[in-house]
Amino acid sequence: MMYGKGPQDMYGQPQHYEPYQKKGLDxxxxxxxxxxxxxxxxxxxxxxxxxxxxxxxxxxxxxxxxxxxxxxxxxxxxxxxxxxxxxxxxxxxxxxxxxxxxxxxxxxxxxxxxxxxxxxxxxxxxxxxxxxxxxxRVRTEMTETLRNEYGVKLEHSYNQAITHSWDKMQTELYCCSVDDSSWAIYRGSEWYKIQPGVPEHSMPFVPPSCCKKDQYGKYIDKQKCQTWNQGPPGKQSGIMNEGLFYTGCYERGKQFxxxxxxxxxxxxxxxxxxxxxxxxxxxxxxxxx
Structure with missing residues (x-):
């Protein structure tokens, strides 16, 4: 007599099923x-x-x-x-x-x-x-920070950050002030007005970060760069000042x-x-x- 397959075999033993195998990749x-x-x-x-x-x-x-x-x-x-x-x-x-x-x-x-x-x-x-x-708007903002916050009240973290950023930008992007040949902005700044202990005839027109350096990191002519009044930066035009940056930081920043x-x-x-x-x-x- 034949018995069909079910959950148990003919002797009552449980039926064993193959474990589930996950589908493999083709x-x-x-x-x-x-x-x-x-x-x-x-x-x-x-x-x-x-x-x-x-x-x-x-x-x-x-x-x-x-x-x-x-x-x-x-x-x-x-x-x-x-x-x-x-x-x-x-x-x-x-x-x-x-x-x-x-x-x-x-x-x-x-x-x-x-x-x-x-x-x-x-x-x-x-x-x-x-x-x-x-x-x-950015050009105006740059001019305002240069006139009012640069180099003054350095105990304030904001002014300190602005001063450091301007110096770093002028040094690394080889530029000075906002626009090309705009050194006069510094002469109208708070930084220029409050330089302590500096005679008026010796006051620098621009900070050292506006001055060029040679391949060894030494200033080409720091004194001429900062204080020369026979041409830039003391005057808007005149004989070329080889120690001074002429390009403005606004255009250099845009290019960067x-x-x-x-x-x-x-x-x-x-x-x-x-x-x-x-x-x-x-x-x-x-x-x-």
Whole structure:
């Protein structure tokens, strides 16, 4: 007599079933898996570049935001730093999720990419806004800080920051004052009025940061740069003063921002492409598992 199969066999023993086997990746899925791993290595390199650029701009070039009278440059720097740090985590999650075929980590990877994409868009918008603000309002703000805050009341942190930023900008961007040949702004400043113990005939027309240095870091002619009254800076025109910067910091600052923006745009495009590819790969692998 034949007995059919059921939950128990003919002797009453429990039936054993094969354990559930998760669906494996096909050849296309395996290809995407390793492409995703390679892409996350590119993410790692981009993270290093973006993180380094953000720290460089925040630590060494913060004078741009101070002298231009806006915090957007500082905010954009922090966004670069945060984006770089997040990309490190993304690269880790992507590698582990792809190699181990872990669905949870793939979901986390996808969500993190979306957040970073939004963060990157915010940074790009701030960069566009900051660039659009560089106009007459910025030139006026620079002139006012030079006249009223530079070199005076240095016990106040704001004035101290303004003074340091102006000196750093003039030294590193090889410029002086706001516009080209605008040394007269210093003669109308509070800094010029309150120089203690300096005879009137010896008072410097510009600070040392407006003076040129040679390749060894020594002033070419500091005294002539600061006090010469037979031409610039004592007079608006005259014989060329070889120790003095003639170019204004407004145009030099604009050019610096334009140059840096080119790097940021390049990194941003590369990251956007990688993020979109990463979201596609992670979604594809998730569906395959």
């Amino acid at each position: 050849s296309c899925g395996q290809c995407v898996k390793y492409l995703m791993f390679a892409m996350n290595f590119i993410f790692f390199l981009l993270a290093c570049a973006v993180l380094g650029l953000g720290i460089y701009f925040l630590v060494d070039k913060s004078f741009i935001g101070e002298t231009f009278g806006t915090v957007l440059a500082t905010v954009a720097s922090w966004l670069l730093i945060i984006s770089g740090a997040v990309v490190f985590l993304i690269a880790f999650l992507g590698c582990i999720g792809a190699l181990n075929e872990n669905k949870f980590m793939l979901i986390l990877y996808f969500v993190t990419l979306m957040v970073l994409f939004i963060l990157s868009l915010t940074g790009a918008i701030l960069g566009i806004v900051f660039h659009s603000q560089i106009g007459e 921002i334009k140059d840096v923006s080119g790097y940021i745009i390049g990194f941003g495009i590369a990251m956007a492409i990688c993020m979109l590819a990463g979201m596609f790969f992670s979604f594809f692998l998730f569906r395959q598992l």
